[in-house]
Amino acid sequence: MKRIFEVNPWTITSHELQPADKRLQESMTSLGNEYMGMRGMFEETYSGDSLQGVYIGGVWFPDKTRVGWWKIGYPEYFGKAINALNFVKAIIQIDGVTVDLATVPYTDFEVSLDMQAGVLHRQFTVNGVQVQVDRFISVATKELADLRWSFTAIDGQTHDVQLTALIDGDVVNEDSNYDEKFWDVLDAEVTNDTAFLMTRTVPNPFGVPQFTVAARQRFVSDLPAIDVVQEDKQVGNVFAGQVGAATQRIEKRVIVTTSRDYADDTAVKHATDTIFASIASATYDDLYDAHVAGWAARWEKADVQITGDEAAQQGIRFNLFQLFATYYGNDARLNIGPKGFTGEKYGGATYWDTEAFAIPVYLGVTDPAVVKSLLQYRYQQLPGAYHNAQQQDLAGALFPMVTFDGIESHNEWEITFEEIHRNSTIAYAIYNYTHLTGDRSWLENEGSEVLVGIARFWADRVHYSARNDAYMIHGVTGPNEYENNINNNYYTNWMAKWVL
Template identity: 25%
Template sequence: MHTKYKDDELWLINENGWARRLQNIRESQFTLGNGYLSSRGILEEMPYNSRPGTYIAGIYDKISAQVDELVNLPNPVNFKFSIEGQKLDMFTMDVLENKRTLNLKKGMLLRRTMYRDRRKRKYDYQSLRFMSMENKHIGVMQVVLTALDQDCAIEVETGIDTSVSNVANFSEGRKRHFRIRELGQEHKAGYLVAETSGKKYILAYWSGFYYKVRRKNVFARDNVFRINLKKNKSIIFTKIFCIKHFPYKEKHNIYKAQTFKIFQDAFRTDFNSLVDKHCLAWEKLWKKADIVIEGTADLQRNLRFNIYHMLICAQNDEGFSSAGARTLSGEGYRGHIFWDADIFLLPFYIFKFPSIAKSMLLYRYRRLEESRKLAKKEGYKGAKFAWESATTGEEETPEWARDIDGTVTKVSTHKMEHHITADIAYAVYKYYVVSGNEAFMERYGYELIFEAARFWASRVEYNKKNKKYEINHIIGPDEFHVDVNNNAFTNMMAKWNILIAHKLFFKIKNRRAIFSKFKNRLGFCDKEAKVWKKIAANLKINTNKNNVIEQFDGYFKLRKIGITKTDENGIPLIPLKLKPKDIAKTQLIKQADVLMLIYLLNDVFSAKTKRANYDFYVGRTVHKSSLSPAIYAILGCETEDFNRAYNLFNVALRADISNLYGNTHEGIHAASLGCTWQVVVFGFAGVSVRKEKLFINPKGMPWTWGKLSFSFTWKKSTIILELSRDEMKVKIISVNKQPVELGIYDRLRHLKSGRSYTFKRKGSRDRKEYFYY
């Protein structure tokens, strides 16, 4: 019935058969969404242990919880059949055949299940559903049921399921973050109005349902009804729903009416037309977002899976929301915003969808005032951003969490993992360099970077003994080592933040109108900027005689542990004899730390320093975070450790499609999504920004890859790349038709808009292809 919505296998993620243990994992993987609204890929009948999840970006609630949580909203994907008293269900009937397909190209989930009941009668069940990318408040479902052996009477139950709740965690039970205000039926449809428990938002739902009999649509008046089904005849059931949020008000009738208008327009539209508009919207997205790798079916499919999830987890809503650490596909980390959004996801949007990148940065700016309060509360100046953020920008990190061995441990990240403030400033500046959006900087960016620099200037301590500024009692990206002094990543990112603020201060000083705005409102002066430069020049960074940067004070003196074993994916294993509480006494690190620094500040370090640090830390990192393998893969490309680079790239690529970290059921790992894109673009293709100029210096490709092609934006131009083993083709499409300055194999050139250029790969005849599989 729905075969016409299938595509080439390179666009399809298939589930063949039925495995109970994979149910919640598939729900995360098969999430449907559009950046505003998402729905986990549950089975429509919601069998035992199903975890339905319906989320709106930015809708959190704190009532009955320790911290703000992404609200699991009433579930509109609710469709149940009973046939003569037996539920049509994976657990109650025999499943003779089951196949579900996530069509990445069209953003829809297809299903076909063959059931057999206790009387040995068979039923063919098919479904299709999607969250409209054309109208982001609309969801569409269609179910086709066929009785294969004899006539039968079926009972249908649909409507909106209000029994859902947020999942429990080890310190709190299940909880419902909404209250029903009103529900009923009007205009051949059902409606529901709810409010979040903290009375911050109103949620308005409309849902309509009809089925076809003798080619005529019959509108269901009730959520539960009976219908007769003839042998070998099919009934097509169609459900369309609309969900919209509003700021809280005591009277909600106007919200209900506004939502009904959106719903009515969709409900009156032909089903095929709704599908076509949705597919057209997806086609436009993929035209910008796709990366084509010829010759590698699994890799191509998995890469598109990762890009798909980035396309459905963020939107341009002027800073109302940002992307959570587990996207909008689950409640891992309670839907909170971490540095994952700013460092790992944001580059994809900066180079592909600048308006979404801008919105994600506006999310940070709109919480700048709360960040100032956080800094003041802790005795600092400027702005200190929360480690975990949600609605307001207040600190939302829970006090307790489980360690890697399952034990409960007290959380210190919100008290010490301060590098996030520099990370956000870095993200703002990165967006500025790539987009050239001066207006954004004048309204938002300069202020955020200045306030972040002020925080660091007040956070440092002067050590009279060594005449250095230090940052003590800190946690770097490597969370195995807590409460350390002078973490190199933190100190260098703070130094970068201060120096950029100093540079921008004097850049705008001669622009009187802009400078006066900051001087009057924030109280800036030349003296403060000069102090910044002094601090940056004397901030402590430790290195040894081999150019290896010490991760923090005393790291080199810790016990050396050799990594001798890896798991089946090539990830290093922590020695069994080493207890979790003793890891901090060793040089084993959880994830990229010093190498994370070298990656972000790539043009600061020499090739010799990069190689020395890569060689030193690669054998000490156990990659217990999904964001780590890809960073090592990128640096592996740069240091020509290609075999390891490709292996780690595959680990990052399969983090969720293969559930490598064992927790995909909690949601898709956002950082890993962004990292895999960065490996392809910044690693293999060699795209980089150095000294604020764009360079392309391909590192070569695996021999299994035929061609690699993609596009991205730079300033107001689109760069189209096609890479093969021996050459690179570049085409520039510029809005103003002006030439674009571009570094090709380290040589700056001015390429004209509209023309295609071909460059032979540097050293392609002599370079030995000794890597990749």
């Protein structure tokens, strides 16, 4: 089997750009800080196959369900974390030629995700100019994304270099059920050294709140600003100058704010300026070092060290890195999407996998407060779980297979209505937290309400068979998901009994 990435304990690195593997490269080099994240797509123009993806934690859209035929009880929509405004987009021109690695000759290619520092590094050389790009999403200032381009002529010549740094609101989701776009632009402005774009999700008929997302960019640049871009859904700033043997750098700082944290759009916009003011005196090294220190604190607690097998060492660190990039317990309104910030599959939603598989890991490698936030997430959505049970004319609480707000939004019948073993997994997570930490305070307060709701569901879902003198649960799909509409699945029955 061909190896795409080199084996290294701390990095995901390749020195080859393989167009057929471009999407995999983007997924494997994704970044995030729980608040937001993005795929490892190129900033500059790339005309080959690519999946652009910038995602904001907790920002989603109820995409109207699309099925061949409708069944009673189907959720009206499938919630998905939608591709947000692209604030890393750029156009690079060297001696008047637009850099597009799908079409122009290049050498010295490298893409490398530094998992220890949480930084994505790329480099390539086009027409005698070496271009280096460093990108990180800060774990010290959650709203901050920082990009730095470095240009160096390595052929002894002087070259004209132009960088257009953009914020683009004209984005799409490949998995849109009806090929719709989910964003409207509310506000745009641009000056010589800054640009601002505010977007809002389009109206929906399901009562789901609309979300506002805004981004402002500012620069620290060795090259002068020469122009601006202001179009219907795109704004940007243009920098240009001559580059020789002395490296010329352009640092772009982006602050992203959302209506999840502020009362109205005015406050969302004002927050971008307030946060910029808080880092105005910081150098690139200051921001970089604060970010790296945050990751160092995580690794000090979490690093799993494997000797004698570098591939296994790389693999375990990659898994932990992507988990922590997706979720680290700072916001109890968020959860762990199955693919994190690496793409659109599974819609970035909450699944039962969090309680079954992720919480045991977090209990081992993070502070208990991280897991407590995940439990609190389910408590906050307890009303939605009661609603889901009522949809099936059952008592108690049925936690959803797929959700953003507690309401079930999965529309495969055999999973939505039959794979109900998921409900017991919430109780299992509460048990694990209480048993392994010794902290009974959450169990004896919010946790008890959750457990009672789950138990009431099971008490109503079972039925008594006089012929067998036993309680049974008919019409379920077990956790392997391959045998549908069966009676008395062992796992489902055993876990229901354990919960009761």
